[in-house]
Amino acid sequence: MIDNISTIHFLKEMLYLIPLLILVFSSMIILLVDVFAESSNKRYLAPLTSLFLIFSAISIFWLYKYIPKSGVKILYNMVYVDHFSLVISAMLIIAAIITVWISSDYLERYGIAIGEFYSLLLISLTGMILMVSTTNLFTMFVALELFSIPIYVLAGFFRVYGKSIESSIKYFISGSVASAIMLYGIALFYGVFGTVEFSEIERHIFNHYDSVAQIAKTEPLLILGTLLIMAGFLFKTAMIPFHMWTPDIYEGAPTTVTGFMGFAVKATSFAAFFRVVVSIFNTPSLVYSENGTISPSSWINVIYVLIIITLIVSNLIAMSQRNVKRMLAYSSISHAAYLMIAILTFSLSKTKDSYGSLLFYLLTYLFASIGAFAVLSIFEKNGSNSVTLENLNGASKRSPFLVASMLIFIFSMAGVPPFGGFFGKFYLLKSAFVDGSLSTLVLIAVITSVIGAFYYLRVLVFMFMKDVESDENIETLNVPFLGKLAIALSAIAVVYLGVFPNSLIQFMGETISNFFIK
Amino acid sequence: MVELIIWTIIKILFILFFVTLPLAGVLTVVDRRESSMIQDRIGPNRANLSGDVWDLSKRWRFLGLLHLLADGIKMIFKEDYSIKSGNRWIHTFAPILAFFPGLVILSIIPFGGNVTVFGSSTNLQIASFDSGMLLAFAFSSIAVYGITLAGWSSNNKFSLLGGVRATSQMLSYEVVLGLTLMGIFMIYGTLELNTIVQGQQSLKVDGTPDLLFGFLPKWGIFLQPFAMLLYVAAATAETKRAPFDVPEAESELVSGFFTEYGSMKMGMFLFAEYAEVVIFSMIFTTLFLGGYHVPYLYDSGFILPFGWGSLSINPTLVGFIQMLTFLLKVIIVAWGHLVIRWTLPRFRYDQVLRLGWKMLLPLALANIIITAIVLSFI
């Protein structure tokens, strides 16, 4: 009855899933602890959660050394763990740790039941890590739902505020539609090829078709499937025709949740989309026409046009925002466009320069974005759950530490030289420029980032130069310890990335180059 | 193909019109007689053929079975009025949704072994396929729609409350029902009922009987006694009969979800209840009481345990004995079900749901875990 060989095999496979297993079980433990603990002890939940997250991060570092460079496929090829997925997972866990540290005090201020928050955060994180570590369309879809649904709930976590509920419902409905569209695309792929495995789909496309025109003639549903899957990703990454949910949801959701989802959802979707691009979409017959040029009906052109629209429109709209959370929402849309340039560069040029830029940009964006939202969560007036520019008046007198950190984050996002964000943009645009076909795009990106500097710097203007009208806001803000730690570490990380970018970008480039080890 | 269709028609006609519907009809009368006996009163005794009401010796009452006929005729010739205020279409078709799914479940129940008539051989089971018991669950949950829609479309507070109560009760107990039977499926390794029946009493490869402790047949009741108790409780709740009859509690809700129904539409709800009792008894017999098997009787004849000898019997005769055994077991179980109805007081509604969610559900989970552990280490 007891089958030793299969049991050992099973346990060995579980070894590769340890980061995920830690997250799953810690989410359950926290749920149970929350239910059984007295309310006075609930403030220990945040340290407990971050402890679990640190365990998970340690196991990721250990796994990074343990697994081969080509990665391992486990659970009947349903899950694929490689260096790329581990790097993204580590970034996601860092984001979660920072979020937990800020949220602990933030939630207490609002008097919200806190156990479920951490549990949902961990479940969502599990889904994200699963999504980046798979090369199977079905697993990818399940993971997408697994990380989306807790985020929908988290967005509506402030049940007493109408905006929070509204953002939750909006996100849920639009997100479900996007998932359904993506699922339909997956179904078309499955219908055409009878498989959902990336490598097999690639093999089928490679063997059966020569060019986009031929696919369009013999198998038009394949083109449709490509576009539908892409639409799902474009929604999650908030590229422009699919961006309408972003400002409302960023504004309505609790600020720490906004910070988390602003980075994590984006990073996960980009990482997964990157995998899909590398494995499926980059197949020459999906990109090129018969004479070797890029086909006019290729997905590349769709992305190309969308990037231009996104860059221009998001930056222009962001200029007119008075609400800082909405402004950062539009700024995150423009960052999505930059990240999309990285993917486009990768699939067009394939010079080694472009390898690290996507991951490095994500890393700088991680600290700058979550840090900025963390600062906002502290400036937020009780009971409003949103921050306008006027709320920041005289901030430099209320808390110099927060304003100094905010300056670093804002400079980084705007791309001012000594900080991480500058080098993120620099490497990204440089590698795009080296490949000649994208030079127009690079030009537009540079111009729009100059426009972007206007609304970023306006936040600083309000913080430093305007004084409060009345005396009531003048009292100094006391920043809780964990929050201070999180913000300080983020600021240090942003500065570090700006000062010593070389080793990291090389490391990121090696991670990506592992894709081509067969 | 033609053979299959003919056999199927014969089997459907037999199980539906000669077993289930008559048995359900008889149960309506038995229910009333039994209640009168338990409550020490005379009960229905007026329907008779001689027309003489007063002289007991001159009445031809046929054990009271004429009441079945009288009830039926009365139901049919009552006025069928449909309400104006509610949703009339849903109101009209809700009884059908409540009535027909139960009958479909009959198709997976094996009511006898393999029989050969005029050289054509068949299993006495209408449809045999791998998902077997899942079909029963699927169709029994369709019946929930009938009840809900009946309560909702009546535009009556009592009906609505009855319908909502019935829905949440049936949903709750469907969960328990699915979990309790998991142990049975694990032991016999299938969802197909005929395979389960054969697994309950079979011969080993060497031709000796496969028995528990050397003498007990491997019936579900002996292998899963705990699941049996849970199943009886859950299935009784699923048929919405006392002590779980809160959806139609007369003293609280007039008559629950069918308050606004009259004539045969109401008759269908009542009749569906008794048909469900018969079907419950059949599934119970099949899963726990060895189905159509007689203890120690195999296809070739009796093989007694402890080497007490054997007796070979004509296979055709065995087939008919098994069919009669099945009917006998079903009748006994149905009778037991009626005894439950008249000896236990009704639960309060919160007690019903508490029993389902807080007691039966964890017990059923525990049963699964214990079964799994035992099965993997024996």
Add this chain to the structure above:
Amino acid sequence: MFKIFLMSTTESLSKSLDLTTTYLPIVMMIVVALIVAFGMLALSIFAGPKYPSKAKEYPFECGWLLDSKDTKRKHSIKFYMVAIMFLIFDLEIVFMYPWAITFRQIGLVSLVEMFIFLSILVVGYIYVWKKGILEWD
């Protein structure tokens, strides 16, 4: 179109006869059951007398609460909770059927896997219990 998909359908064409013999009896049973149900309905509709009157149009409620619009109102949240709980648990059970019937063939691995699965379910169950969803007072 659907080149590879078509290949697999031609393979399964030989199995379709088998499918018919499996499911035809069920279809026949459903048809017969529907005929019986509709027959009973038709009997009462056509055999009974018709005496329409104003009073019969009102809901049967012992003379009080004649306001019929009042029935489409909100219910206790508990009923919705039961519906959500049912969805969750019934889905879990659906996942357990394939496990249950192949349990004896797969062995210990499936035991461990199902324990993980069940432990997640039980954690949710405990959570729901402690949150008071199962209380009906």
